[in-house]
Amino acid sequence: MRPICEMSDEVARQVRVVFADIDDTITEEGRLPAHSYAALEALDNAGIAVAPVTGRPAGWCDMIARFWPVAGVVGENGALYFAYDRGERRMHRVFAASEEQRAANRVRLRSLADRILADVPGCAVAADQLYREADLAIDICEDVTPLREADVSRIATLFAEAGATAKVSSIHVNGWFGDYDKLTMCRQFANDILHLDIARDNAKIVFVGDSPNDAPMFGFFANSCGVANVRQFIGALPAEPAYVTKATSAGGFIEVAERLLAVRQDRHCAP
Structure with a gap:
């Protein structure tokens, strides 16, 4: 795992989508801090689509898709995705099972x-x-x-x-019960909502996570990032992230956001 600051400007500039776990990645000690939410909004304003990818329940996902500055949310470890169309005032709900x-x-x-x-x-x-x-x-x-x-x-x-x-x-x-995970539903969400093929467009996507249930995402995305608390699972991860942050949890998510935003604001990443 390389420090996030070693992500090159060329790589960071290509990124158009951020998939991110929620608990202990976007949140910290069970709360969503203001600076983490501000990072979501800054990414959205910069034209980078953000989609939380979480184990949290459908009920929470409905609220997140509707109220957060996100393109949609993949929930229950890939059982579903919800995406709110603000123009149509309609929630798109897609499930892996009937x-x-x-x-x-x-x-x-x-x-x-x-x-x-x-x-x-x-x-x-x-x-x-x-x-x-x-x-x-x-x-x-x-x-x-x-x-x-x-x-x-x-x-x-x-x-x-x-x-x-x-x-x-x-x-x-x-x-x-079912043959799905975070990655399979991210594939469908990206195709349906973002009009991207996650294999073909892999370089345009960053995933940020923190724990073993994120391993399929770490292994698939070339630009995957772990917040620093992922280090506690070293040895228990079938696949590790390509990059790791200095800070844990929300602080680490901010580091990733700042790295992606820096190349869009003519700033350089501090060592």
Whole structure:
């Protein structure tokens, strides 16, 4: 992983899209700081489309797509994307699975939740579960005492034993039934909304993330960036980001934004 300042002006100047995780990437200690939101707005004003790519629920994604300065949002680890057309005053909602399939999967996930809670003391169903369409989020540190690594691994194993996909984020273990992830839905979102092919236009895209569930994105995007807290997962990441920031969480996201904005404002990146 190279320091973000080593991203060349030529590379930074090509970027037209920023995909970014939310928790502990755009946010810090569970809050969205003003300077992080300002960076979103500055990128948008500079003509760089921003799309959060998150494990957070559909209900949150509806609000984010509608109120934040973003082109859209990919949610529930790739189960959906929402994009608000301000001219038409219409929300575009696209899901990886049909409504009927999501309903059936929720029944299976409720049963699985009972098993996980009984097997792993100290974990809890995430507080945002009520607003989810397609996955089950198990809280490992957001509103509960942080679990041991062995307990987090056990939760992921229980998902896998039930035939579900499991991904560990900085706050939750998310599990779902279906063959999708953040990358697959980003591909569809980029095609439908941004009119980009993420393979062909890879050099025009930056992804910013912080945890193991971002690994497919780190591995795919040549200009992927990790905020500094990603270092705690070294050795547990199937793929690492190309660049890393000095600051953690929101501060790191600001570094990435400033690097991309600098070449559009005739400024040079400080060493």
